[in-house]
Amino acid sequence: MSGNFSGTLLRVVLVAVLMTVTIGSLQVLDAHPDVQERNEHLYFPSGKFLKETTLGYRAVTADYLWFRFIQYYGAFAKDQNDLRYMDVLIESIITLDPMFIEAYHFAALVKWSDFGDFPAAIDMLKRGVLANPSSAKLHFQVGFIYYVFDRDFPRAALWFEMAGQCPDATDVERRFAAFARYRSGDDRVSLELWKTMYLSTDSPQMKDLALKMIQKLERKLELIELYGPGFIGPIPEI
Numbered sequence: 001m002s003g004n005f006s007g008t009l010l011r012v013v014l015v016a017v018l019m020t021v022t023i024g025s026l027q028v029l030d031a032h033p034d035v036q037e038r039n040e041h042l043y044f045p046s047g048k049f050l051k052e053t054t055l056g057y058r059a060v061t062a063d064y065l066w067f068r069f070i071q072y073y074g075a076f077a078k079d080q081n082d083l084r085y086m087d088v089l090i091e092s093i094i095t096l097d098p099m100f101i102e103a104y105h106f107a108a109l110v111k112w113s114d115f116g117d118f119p120a121a122i123d124m125l126k127r128g129v130l131a132n133p134s135s136a137k138l139h140f141q142v143g144f145i146y147y148v149f150d151r152d153f154p155r156a157a158l159w160f161e162m163a164g165q166c167p168d169a170t171d172v173e174r175r176f177a178a179f180a181r182y183r184s185g186d187d188r189v190s191l192e193l194w195k196t197m198y199l200s201t202d203s204p205q206m207k208d209l210a211l212k213m214i215q216k217l218e219r220k221l222e223l224i225e226l227y228g229p230g231f232i233g234p235i236p237e238i
């Protein structure tokens with residue numbers, strides 16, 4: 001019993017020391033911004049090292065690093081650092097806990113909102129999707145970037161549809177899928193999505209919206225069938 005207790009205590013102490021070293025490394029690096037890039041990460045324990053040395057306490061360590069990352073980002077918002085070590089921290093968090101969905105989501109948000117790096121944001125979200133394939137939130141955010149910033153409506157619709165099939169999906173994901181299909185010109189698919197929405201939602205407001213879109217799309221398809229695929233005239237309002 002005493003041996004097991006001593007081993008547990010030793011591991012707890014080790015985790016505490018690693019946390020202190022990890023956060024202390026950020027303070028050292030931020031205090032010496034002229035350190036050569038090739039030497040910077042020598043101060044910071046790698047995600048792999050943390051994973052191996054915090055066995056049994058990975059989730060706790062990830063939670064702690066996440067708390068400190070939020071503080072680190074708060075300092076960035078006050079112009080106290082340039083977030084140059086964000087990737088190191090995030091990598092450590094998701095290595096310790098690949099199912100930490102908020103870490104992928106927030107890191108992607110920072111990459112596109114603060115740095116305008118949309119490809120990096122999408123890459124981060126897709127890493128999250130691979131580790132968490134049932135997360136509607138991560139699928140949806142990929143679709144959102146494609147929809148709003150790339151104006152790639154067919155690709156956005158695909159990601160919204162995948163989000164809508166996740167166990168935690170809501171009407172929002174399915175609604176965006178239908179809108180994206182509508183914007184991409186894929187009217188028949190959009191019509192089916194709106195019909196699915198109408199049948200599956202319990203929201204009266206959503207049913208009203210779905211019914212209006214169904215009627216509008218059915219009218220548009222009728223006109224296309226009547227006048228041919230080149231029809232681009234106005235569609236009578238419902």
